[in-house]
Amino acid sequence: MRYKIEIQSLSAWFGSKQVLQDITMRIKENVVTAIIGPSGCGKTTLIRCLNRMHELTPRAKVTGRVLLDGEDIYGENVDPVTVRRRIGMVFQKPNPFPMMSIYDNTVAGLKLNGVTDKKRLDEVVEKSLRAAHLWDEVKSELGKSGASLSGGQQQRLCIARALAIEPEVILMDEPTSALDPTAAAKIEQLIRILAENYTVVIVTHNMQQAARVSDFTAFLYLGKLVEYGSTKDIFENPKSELTEKYITGEFG
């Protein structure tokens, strides 16, 4: 299995506050990698550095390298927009565009980038909604508002929207934390299926979720990568005492 993303000495700041310290890790292709750690440890910042969303925050700064298929996404001639088309993102709170229909939400990325071919859009809508396991629930009401769906459906719509631009990597920032357990379970199943074709990186504060869905787990604490390995190893024989304490619930 090859490495899709290589993070090399990545540090990140908000103003003068350093939130990530010298993170180095390699993420394998077509597996699910979970990032766990207590609140404020830099999990979200880490994945936001992977698609260059971190730098959108005023006074945010990043150093280090992130290689996607061997090419530094922070390279001088790299357009962040093309990076974001290859690395999709699903956010903590479902955020469909409220003024758009389910159909338009699904292909928002294509439409906003100028695709107007109706036939192609129709195909992408069906394909993406099927891939997000939402098609059967919404196929008869594609014209309805994306905001009219339930929370879980909205999140799957957001996944469909991310899939529609055919990314190679999907980043998920606590994608189930705003959902009820049933809706969360559906998303988790979906994540397993997505890993067949995509590299998935998921941030979660829910350790059971990390154990259920991921192949590899990284434990972050106070902006540092404490331990990274197969999910089985991390949960069954953690090398670091800190990891053990965290996964047994002694703090967090």
Add this chain to the structure above:
Amino acid sequence: MRSYRFRKLEDLIMISLAYAALIIALIPLASILVETVSRGLPAMSFSLLFEEIPPLGQSGGGIGPAIQGTLIVVTLASIMGIPIGVFSGIYLAEFRQSRLASAARFLNDVLTNVPSIVLGIFGWAFVVVAIGWSVIAGAIALAIMMIPIVTRTTEEAIKLVPLTIREAAIALGVPQWKTTLTVVLSSAKKGIATGILLAVARISGETAPLLLTILGSRFWFSGFTQPTAAIPLAIFNFSQSPFRTVDLPRAWGASLILIFIVLVINIILRYSTREKYG
């Protein structure tokens, strides 16, 4: 239990005060409307709407050129003022940190409070002196009046668009400028429309800057570099007329038409920017 009853009483007093304030605020509004309608409606006629303006004291005629002039001047001012205002507002909202934005925001606030007569003098000094009393001069003065209102409301409306929506678009690989011009702007369109509406309503009734720029006229529009009539000027002239029995009803009629025009613009704008999924 005493304290609960006391709180209920307190609640009742506060609500009563709020209602009383509301009624006091509505009295002048309602009386303006009632007065204008009851006095303006009898003056309404086909000739009032479509005939040229007669000299003061003369019966017959109408305020056709004034309606035409107001529509032309306001449209022209909007064509100039709205895009500048909206794009300035976008700039202020998107680059709120920049020093230029803070300076522009400050100047914009100052401009909001400049008395309209001063803008009239400005239009006179810079346009009238060069090309004479004209539609263009009036439209420029009114456009300058619109800009700060539209800018400020656009900025506020854009700031209210949740960050999550903006990030959703950016994460889809939509360039930032495109995100702003599509997703953000369409989420903010209701607020922006309100600002435009406020500005259009405000300039439609302006009299002072027009006196110094378009001058006024009794005849139909005859070119952008010529003086023209406008409803507020007609109201002003008729109401100052010594021939009260003939001219005062015309002033009321013109007032009613002005209110009606603003109302129609309001409805059109509301309708065209209504949320698809309210």
